[in-house]
Every structure is written in structure tokens, then in C-alpha cells.
Amino acid sequence: MKVACSSCNLRELCMPISFGAEDMKRLDEVVATRHHVKQGELLFRDGEPFKSLFAIRTGFFKTSVSTPDGHEQVTGFQMAGEIIGLDGIVSDQHSCNAVALEDAEVCVMPFANVEELSREFPVLQRHVHKIMSREIVRENSMMLLIGNMRSEERLAAFLLNLVQRLHARGFSQTEIVLRMSREEIGSYLGMKLETVSRAFSKFSDEGIIEVKQRYVGILNAAALKKIVNPTGCV
Amino acid sequence: MKVACSSCNLRELCMPISFGAEDMKRLDEVVATRHHVKQGELLFRDGEPFKSLFAIRTGFFKTSVSTPDGHEQVTGFQMAGEIIGLDGIVSDQHSCNAVALEDAEVCVMPFANVEELSREFPVLQRHVHKIMSREIVRENSMMLLIGNMRSEERLAAFLLNLVQRLHARGFSQTEIVLRMSREEIGSYLGMKLETVSRAFSKFSDEGIIEVKQRYVGILNAAALKKIVNPTGCV
């Protein structure tokens, strides 16, 4: 079952938009194969040789790095239409682990293909640069989040970010089914799982959200935004 | 005073290494002009339109982002041979501030030039990708640092990183003159200036370092490494 980029409904997310049908056909060449990853399995692992970027077609991933003593730091959660593997370019080997948090399918894009077609299509080249820049900016804001905000602000920002990305993919603007555990959220946000749980309970008590296990209903998005940014400006 | 990349002693740091004399001449075209930035001045500011990347020729910069309520998070310190401005690519405007911490000179590389020459020279293309990937990896490790380590571990890691980069530029392996304040270090590492100061004092009391204002002498690098990574493995 071959699904070409040109006919993929995630095209606008992982490919440049301003592409003619003609060019789009050529662009299909970036994707060599597709690959299924079962829940809990690794797509790639820290230290593994880097060959390809991966575009997520379906499913949900987390990426993480570890301290020598085995403490894990989740560095990101990725969903359909997002690209993972950029960390591997610099040293030709991956520097983090990517684990599927639910059964997933990815498009394997050999980086040699990406670079070759990038030289031919400036719009693709620009797109690749933007994707990498976006990741740099995202991580900047994560540093701000972890370094400067308190636990409840972090969780509020996390939920808003998640729901915004899901909404961009056609899901509800008010309902989330979390794919990750409290511990993984905590690792991502630089806090312990108990603190995550307490923050959930607090928001729930205040009527801002509704929590039932991994289901989260957002009852008062404005309140969440106010927690992240109390002044309301910007 | 025109200094071409081909005759710049920082060439190995900001340009691809495997370049013939012929190609190197063409590569000089990436740099449009040079620009002086006085200590305390901004090279670019959050929200400003993005036109160019900047290669640092001399001097020392910090980049930072801010919360709406004005709290600053330093996202990096950059020295000679390093590239700044990558954050601006994604949305055609800068998303952080870059301030010179000492009088500096930068090479202005219009991004249009970079992209055009990248298409022509695969080795430059690869280089640009690596620089962006390196920044992504660096920020991953900063998330690990801020999210998982305690204050003394963070400062130890910071000092080791700084001295390693300075050493790569021909400076001492054991002596640093800090260009940034305790507050800026603290912001970068997600802690308060008092905590930074206390950690300095502690290391000094233990004979691991020698501190006199912004001068730091590293007396026992092994001890610093052990603080970052107690198990000693890896």
C-alpha cells in the first residue's frame, strides 16, 4: 500500500505548501519506504547511525535523552505530520531515543534524498530549514518553561500546546486523550510524577479541566492561559 | 578592511573543512559585510525581521527569550566561530534577543546567499544542516541539565563546557574569564544568582576551582567531571 506525499492528507504539515502537481510528483521521491512501529518500540536509539529523517504518518512518539546514571529526560512529544531524527544530522548518529507511545507508521526519508532534492527545489530547501529552526525555537521556549515557570504554569502551558497541535490536526479543541504517562509528562516538564498528578487534581478542583485517567477535558481555556501568563498581555 | 573567509583563522569553526582553494573563493560570497557590535548592544531583537545569519568573528554574545511579564531566560552564550540567528528562519523574524557581552565583530551572512550557495555546494549544505542539528542537540542537553540536575551539577557542567569550547579556540584549558554576570549564568542554568554565587564559593572552598570575580581557575577538572557524572561511567 503505497501512499505518496502528493496524495497524503498530512501534506500541508510535513511538506511545503506551494507546490505544483508536477513538482509534487518529484517530491514523492524523498520518501523511500514506510515503517510500522508498535507501541513501546523504538524507532531509533541514542548512538545508532543516522540515515534518515522520519515523518510521522500516524501515531505518537516521545524522544528522550538520558544521564549516564540512567535518569531520563523526555525532550519532546511528536504527532502526525511532525518530523523526527534531526538530532542525528550533526554527528551522523542519533543522540536521543524515539519511542512510539501508540502504534505508529512513519515515512522513512533517507537524508541523502532530502539533501539532493533540496538542492533542486528551493522551496523544499527552505522547508527543511524552517523545520529545523522551528525545533530550535521550540526548545528555546522549553528552556524558558523549565527554567522560569512553576509547576502549575508548566502543566497549563503543556496542555494548551497539546490541544493546539491536536486542533491543527482536526481534533477537538477541548478534549485530549493523553498518550503519555504522568511520569513522562513530568520528565518533559522537569518535575516529578506526583507533582504532575497534584497539578491535575488542582486544576480539576478549580473546575478548569476535567480529568479521568488519560482523558482531559478543557473546561476553561481562558483560565489555563491566565495561569501561563497572569498579566494577560501579549 | 575586508577579511575573506578563505583567509580567516576561524574558517575551520564556521565553514566546512573540506574545501578547495577554488571553492573557498566562491564561499567568500556568503559574507556580505561585517558589523561591529559594542558591549551591551543588541545584534538583533525578538520580533525583528530575519534577513541574515551571523558568524561571530570576535567577541562574546548571549541570546535570550522573555516571558510576557519580563522575566528573562538566557538560551545560550556564543563565542568566536559560532553562528547565531538560526531561530529567525522559521517565521522570518527573530524569536530571541542577541546581546554582545563584550565588543564584537560579526560576519553578516544574508540567508538568501547561504541558501543559494548551499544548493551549489553540497558540502556547504551539509554544513548548514549540521550547525542547525548541533544547536538542536545542545538544547536537548540543556533540557536535561535544567530538568534533571541540581544546582552544583549544573554549574560544574557549565564550566566544563565553557572551558572546553575556549580550549578549542586556543585558550587555556584551566583558566576562564567569564564574560557574563552571575545573574546571566543563573538565568541560563535555571537558578538564581545567589545560588550561582554559593556554588562558586562551595567549589572554591573545596579547592576545585579558584574564583576571583570573573576569573575562574580550574584546579581539579576531574572533580568537576565527577560532580556532573558521579558514577564516572561513559
Added chain:
DNA sequence: GTCGGGTTTTGATGCATATCAAAAGATAGT
């Protein structure tokens, strides 16, 4: 040299979050 403003150090105290612990709830395998 002296004054004034900024930076750094050090001490005392408080608070947010980590840690420890245990129960409740969900999930998967037999």
C-alpha cells in the same frame, strides 16, 4: 583619590517541590 552605582558574597528564613509511603484504580494476562 573619592564618590556612587552596580555586582557579588553571605546569612537567615520561607516555600515549592521532591521524597517517602500507602492506598486506590486501571490494565493485561491466564
Added chain:
DNA sequence: ACTATCTTTTGATATGCATCAAAACCCGAC
């Protein structure tokens, strides 16, 4: 359906770092 295991919640306590405060120190301006 039932048990074993994992996840989540909640409570009690501990602690690392922030906060508040003040003194010491440094640097540049005059």
C-alpha cells in the same frame, strides 16, 4: 472473572533552592 502489575492519587515529611536583607567588593566617573 481473577490475579498480578503498573499507574495514579493522596498524604506526611524533608530539603534544595528562592527570597529577603545587608554587607563587602569592584569599577568607572569626576
